[in-house]
Amino acid sequence: MKKIAVFTSGGDAPGMNACIRAVVRTAIFHGLEVYGITYGYDGMISGNIKRMHSHSVSNIIQRGGTILKSARSEEFRTKEGREKAYQQLKSLGIDGIVAIGGDGTFTGAKVFYEEYGIPTIGCPGTIDNDIYGTDYTIGFDTAVNTALEAIDKIRDTAAAHDRIFFIEVMGRDSGYIAVECGIGGGAEFVMVPETETDLKKVVKSLKNLRKSKSSSIIVVAEGDEEGNADLIMEKVKVKINDEDKEFKVTTLGHIQRGGNPTARDRVLASRCGMAAVEGLLNGEANCMAGVVNGDVAYTSFADCIGKTKPLKGDHLRLIEILSI
Ligand code: F6P
Numbered sequence: 001m002k003k004i005a006v007f008t009s010g011g012d013a014p015g016m017n018a019c020i021r022a023v024v025r026t027a028i029f030h031g032l033e034v035y036g037i038t039y040g041y042d043g044m045i046s047g048n049i050k051r052m053h054s055h056s057v058s059n060i061i062q063r064g065g066t067i068l069k070s071a072r073s074e075e076f077r078t079k080e081g082r083e084k085a086y087q088q089l090k091s092l093g094i095d096g097i098v099a100i101g102g103d104g105t106f107t108g109a110k111v112f113y114e115e116y117g118i119p120t121i122g123c124p125g126t127i128d129n130d131i132y133g134t135d136y137t138i139g140f141d142t143a144v145n146t147a148l149e150a151i152d153k154i155r156d157t158a159a160a161h162d163r164i165f166f167i168e169v170m171g172r173d174s175g176y177i178a179v180e181c182g183i184g185g186g187a188e189f190v191m192v193p194e195t196e197t198d199l200k201k202v203v204k205s206l207k208n209l210r211k212s213k214s215s216s217i218i219v220v221a222e223g224d225e226e227g228n229a230d231l232i233m234e235k236v237k238v239k240i241n242d243e244d245k246e247f248k249v250t251t252l253g254h255i256q257r258g259g260n261p262t263a264r265d266r267v268l269a270s271r272c273g274m275a276a277v278e279g280l281l282n283g284e285a286n287c288m289a290g291v292v293n294g295d296v297a298y299t300s301f302a303d304c305i306g307k308t309k310p311l312k313g314d315h316l317r318l319i320e321i322l323s324i
Contacts, residue, residue, distance in 0.1 A: 001119070001280060003033040004096035005049060005089065008066040009040030009073070009105040012257060013125045013139025015265035016066040016100055021057035022273025023098045023123075028054055030281060035094060039069045040101070041076035041108055044085040049092060061266055064142070064258045070101075076108050079115075086116045094118065096280040098273070102126035102137070103305050106288060110301035119285035122301065123272040127257055130174035132307040133299025134290025138272065141264040143170065143256040144180045150252055151185035155217060161246065162214040164206065166236075168229035168251040171221040177256065178221035179315045188216040188323040191232065193223035194311050199232070203239040209323075210245075271296060 006023045008016045020036070027034040036056065038048040060067055075081035089097075097120040099109045109120045124131045127143035147169050158165045167187075169177045175192020182190035188209060191197045202218070209216060220229040227235075229249045237247045261269070268291060275289035275296040287298045 001032065001096045003035065003092065003094050004098060004277065004280060005035040005037050005094045006052075006068070006098040007037035007040050007043065007100065008068045008070045008125060009099065009101040009108070010070060011102065011126060012064075012066050012070045013127045013137070014064040014142035014257070014259055014261035015138040015269035016125045017060040017063050018261060018266045018269035019100050019123050019125060019138055019273040020066065020068060021061055022270040023277055024052045024057045025054055026274045026277040030277065032277070035092065036068050040071045040105070041073035041081075041085065042071045043069075044088060045073070045075055045081050047088040049088065062260050064260060072104065073108075082112055082115060085112070086118075089118060096120070098123060098276045098280070100125040100138075102128065102131060106301045106304050110286060110305065113286045113301075119280055121276040121279045121284060121298075122288035122304070123269070123276050124288055124290050125269075127177065128171055128174045129176035130171075130309060131288070131290070131304055132309045133288050133292065133297065133304045135292055135294075136264075136268060138265055138269045139257075139261070140176065141262045141268075142259055143177055144184070145262055146256050146259055147177060147181040147252055148184045150250070150255070151181055151187070151217060151219070154250055155185070155215075158215040158217060158248075163246045163248050164216045164218070166218045166220055166229040166233040166247070166249045168220045168222055168249070170252070170256050172223045174223070175221040175311055178219045179311055179319070182219040182319055183315065183322075185217060185219070186322070187219045187319060188213075189218045190316070190319050191218070191220045191224040191226065192311065192316075193221055193225060195316060197224055197226045199226060199235055199239070203236055206236070206240060
């Protein structure tokens with residue numbers, strides 16, 4: 001292996017830059033040429049590919065976003081698109097790829113590897129923490145801390161006005177952000193896509209809680225099957241039917257995707273980036289470099305995509321017990 005390429009794809013996540021930096025510097029350390037592909041798979045198709053040097057990744061470890069930009073490519077889903085991408089890589093002599101992203105990124109990488117055989121290793125970059133084969137994904141810790149800071153602030157005003165707040169956090173298919181910022185933020189309830197939300201129980205508990213608490217925080221993952229925070233708030237409000245009680249909704253949205261990565265995210269990103277390059281050099285391919293039980297581990301793309309990562313067993317129980 002002589003020349004590798006690195007790209008970021010899908011939703012950006014804080015720590016992606018730290019991962020790019022680790023890939024570039026590990027590659028140079030081992031005597032490889034390294035290329036950066038801008039705009040993910042779209043850039044691979046259009047040939048938006050440039051040589052990177054050690055100084056190309058200076059002063060980025062602390063920055064959110066991704067210097068290589070990101071995109072969700074429709075064209076790469078087609079055979080013709082992937083053929084164009086292959087020709088671009090072939091013309092530069094790229095013989096190894098590091099793909100930083102989530103399950104959509106790995107789905108594309110797996111198909112591409114199976115069609116053209118360029119060894120590819122993924123790094124788990126998504127705030128959602130919904131990738132099997134790694135304890136945490138790059139960006140998750142930062143996103144949770146951003147949401148937590150917002151919850152703390154909302155709690156102040158909720159308490160001052162005796163209000164019930166529904167706070168919507170990201171997570172289309174995963175409740176990890178909701179659960180962790182819910183525990184950290186002392187939420188009364190957390191609603192997640194992994195478990196059925198029992199609105200009757202929520203209404204009953206909120207009525208009971210009113211005897212001991214004047215305000216409440218309910219964290220809703222955007223993918224909850226009962227709907228978004230606005231819809232859920234309306235449903236609960238109608239059932240509580242108390243004109244003296246005020247209900248408010250805050251949707252945190254993309255604020256959760258930005259900001260300086262936490263120390264945990266920078267370290268995780270650096271470890272995964274180094275492991276991806278060294279994995280390629282050691283003959284690994286068609287897999288993701290993650291961290292499992294504290295140690296670097298390679299998990300096949302098939303498992304990363306096909307297997308679901310359940311919420312930690314005690315997390316939802318913890319919220320129920322600690323909210324009384
Ligand atoms: O996958 C990361 C994520 O932030 C999800 O939590 C969210 O549902 C989605 O991306 C939002 O995507 P976009 O930025 O394209 O609206």
